Amino acid sequence: MDGVSFNVQRGQTVGLLGPNGAGKSTTVGMICGLISADSGAVTLDGEPVGQGYNEAKRKIGLVPQDLALYDDLSAIENLKLFGALYGLKGEALKQRCAAVLELVRLADRANDKPSTFSGGMKRRLNIAAALLHDPQLLILDEPTVGVDPQSRNAIFDTLEALKAQGRSLIYTSHYMEEVERLADHIVIIDHGKVLADESPSALYQRLPAQAALRAELADATAAAPGGLTDAVSRLPGVTSATLQGAVLDVGLADTSHAASVLCWLAEQGHKLAHFATARTNLEDIFLSLTGRSLRD
Secondary structure: EEEEEOOOOOEEEEEEEEEOOOOHHHHHHOOOOOOOOOOOOEEEEEEOOOOOOOOHHHHHEEEEOOOOOOOOOOOHHHHHHHHHHOOOHHHHHHHHHHHHHHHHHHHHHHOOOOOHHHHHHHHHHHHHHHHOOOEEEEEOOOOOOOOOOOHHHHHHHHHHHHHHHHOOEEEEEOOOOHHHHOOOOOEEOOOOOOEEEEOOOHHHOOOOOOOOEEEEOOOOOOOHHHHHHHHHHOOOOOEEEEEEEEEEEEEEHHHHEEEEEEEEHHHHHOOEEEEEEEEOOOHHHHHHOOOOOOOO
16 A cells, blocks of 8 residues: 545545555455554544554444355344444343344344345345444445345445434445445545545546537538537537547537537538437546556
8 A cells, every 4th residue: 555545524425446456455454453554544533443442443334345144043143143242232232233124124034044135135234233333434345246236225225324324434346336326425546546535526527528429420421520520629518529430429518518519510400310428427537547447
């Protein structure tokens, strides 16, 4: 790692992104106090998160990528076991088990064994186990791997409910659309360095075009390539324009400018065989910063 540093505010969801081998797992390990840093420190509410047991570490919940469940115990027995490790017992443990099962929508399966659960249900039980001690910061490492769409939505609902309660979340994922939906702040790391640490809207502004319009001309021979692209480039909200064959690609500051470009083309007598718009997404930003895909 090379000077990785970022903050997580109370009630904030931070998406932690990076290609394989970028240092995400090492970063998560240091935040949890499982790996010691060569320099610097991790603090939570001003308290250092060090090695061994300490109060700051107790405020952190970790949902690991690998499931941490006992298939021969029921869901409630799994939770009681993990709760006991946190020092919970008696009525307090019973109440927390009931609360987290309700939160992850598994209350009706409390007495069933995880071996009878779908992959998504196991992931939700994994999240429940990490919430037993009522942590302030929840770290989720690829929590939707192998999850069906219904369970994925249930997980999202759970995380949004936790955020509404004022909890802080760090979310790592290979699925850009998940981070775009959940995160209000994004940290991108590669080769152990922080390449971006900002809001999604600020990230999108890093690329000159926030959106794009692709228009296929019905008669490409009717347009002089240079004259058409020069004229389109001067239209309000247009950041770039290129013409290859019959396909006109227009970079836009925002998708709202697409309509005016289409109207202008019609006024100039250009008939379209097809057109489509697209918005710059997190994948585009990630590729521009790292030069490689998140899954590389």
